[in-house]
Amino acid sequence: MAQLAGLTMDAAAGGLFGLIGTALGRVTGIFERRQAFAQEQARWQHELKLHELTMQARGQETEAELALIAQSGSWSGLEASIMADAAIGEASRWVINTLRLVRPTLTMLLWLITGWIFARTQDGSIVEAAVFAATAATLWWFGDRAPRGRSAAQRLA
Known part of the structure; x- marks a missing residue:
């Protein structure tokens, strides 16, 4: 009977340690998911900042192109005016x-x-x-x- 009691205690202790191990695994998993989520949020913030910087750079690029086009149009108008003046002919x-x-x-x-x-x-x-x-x-x-x-x-x- 003492052996049966020892076996029962061993089974109960093994089950208890198994439950504790499972609980610790779950708790650790919760912390890992929180850390992974925080890391993912940091990555999203970084990507958002990169998108904003890219949009800002494209906006400045577009403004520079528009300024160049406006300047080019101004010179084209002056050239056309001079050519019209020169085209009077005979x-x-x-x-x-x-x-x-x-x-x-x-x-x-x-x-x-x-x-x-x-x-x-x-x-x-x-x-x-x-x-x-x-x-x-x-x-x-x-x-x-x-x-x-x-x-x-x-x-x-």
Whole structure:
């Protein structure tokens, strides 16, 4: 009978240790899952930050491309204006002279109108807008129209 009691105690102790081992395994698993979840959250935060930085870089890249396109369009417009001026071709002298007086006449009128606005209005923003428009038009019309120097080949000829 003592042997039967020893066997029963051994079985109960083995079962108890088995249950304790299972419980410890489960508790350890809970901590492992918490740690894995925290690690996963940190990875998600890192990926989110990378996406935000990528979007910011793409936004800056797009702004730079738009600025380049706008600048290119501005130069293309100036080039087209100069080409149109050069494409007058053969015409009578008085027509060419009249066409050559259009820009200076318009510029003078624009500055006279700007002076009149300056004298008549008390609103500073209107005056600033008129001066800006007159300055932009003047520089657009006459900015790149200076006579060009002769090239080395022309000087040698």
